[in-house]
Amino acid sequence: MTAHPERKRVVVTGMGTTNPLGGDVATTWEAMVKGQSGVRHLDDEWAAEAPVKIAGRIAVEPSEVLERVRARRLDRSSQFAMVAAMEAWADSGLADAEIDHDRLGVAMASGIGGVTTLLSNYDTLLEKGPRRVSPLAVPMLMPNAPAAQVSLYVGARAAVNTPVSACASGNEGISLALDQIRLGRADIVLAGGTEAAIHPLPMAAFANMMALSKNAGDPTTVSRPWDSARDGFVLGEGAGVLVLESEEHAKARGARIYAEVLGAGITADAHDIAQPDPEGRGGTRAIRRALAESGIEPSDVIHINAHATSTPQGDIAEGLMIHATLGSHADDVVVTSTKSMTGHLLGGAGALEAIATVLALHHRVSPPTINLDDKDPRVELDIPTTARDLRPGDAAALNNSFGFGGANVAVAFGSV
Structure with missing residues (x-):
């Protein structure tokens, strides 16, 4: 495997997360490898009237990590981002390093933003009047x-x-952070995503558009990517942050390196505001661009953390993408969907799954896809239902993400 020699090399030197499986990376990875689920019944009072009563709630509340006054000034999505960033920053060793802060950046994504703050302040406006709306609402x-x-x-x-x-x-x-470092605009970027949308309005909206599963059985079995009985995704919450750093900068300070960020591909479907292109053409182009930018061949890829959300159409489209891009090597790639355990973190999903992809490459173990009892016959992929060892040697892994509006992003990581 040979990456582009002329490009500045970018590596991962720190990671942090908080999500339905755990409040840190170590706990999350242990749960993933064991095939545990973080999906459970909601005990909120409003959930009694909700069309869907399960979700992937955070395993460790931010109030257990953040100082109380600070936490009160942050939307829940920002709380998650801070918890993950604090862990990633400490993990990277940069907290005690002398760095040029003018060359330190952040690329922290969100699909929806501070929706709970917006809706709670609107309730306050209606019930108590404009003077009672928080002066901190906008920030x-x-x-x-x-x-x-x-x-x-x-x-x-x-x-x-x-x-x-x-x-x-x-x-x-993560792709944006990679670009910032390669373009010479930063030496270090904290990259990732966060989401906190487990609230009656977003859940009702997703349910009414038939995106969420309405399976009323055991909540731990509802998220079932590629299974014949899948009927929609399970909403999750949380954040993931990776510290990306130029290899030169990382080696100069003696940093531990988990993996290399080889390249990324970003495309759009221009097909539908919510549904993916059923033939997966946009996602296929994103994966091909990630491979081309990385300078790797399909045979270099040993693992894919798929977007696979447990929706009837999306899971099939992604299978088509993998075969279209990897060809005959698709049969040799171990594919997983960790959303089977975490639910779908929306804007935080790609970041958490990037952490899982990096750790799979680092430890040479693929987490399983749970709840895959009867694989859809249209899916011709190697999807283990228990943890699987990955082959040794130089190798690459892909992390796929696709979103409403036809957004497609594939990021390739390489072993070090």
């Missing part, structure tokens, strides 16, 4: 609030960006 609800809060925490003074591409947002944040 809390704006989509770039998580990125801004992370930049304040680490003192990032290079570009601080917020990609918003629905469910592809987190992966797009």
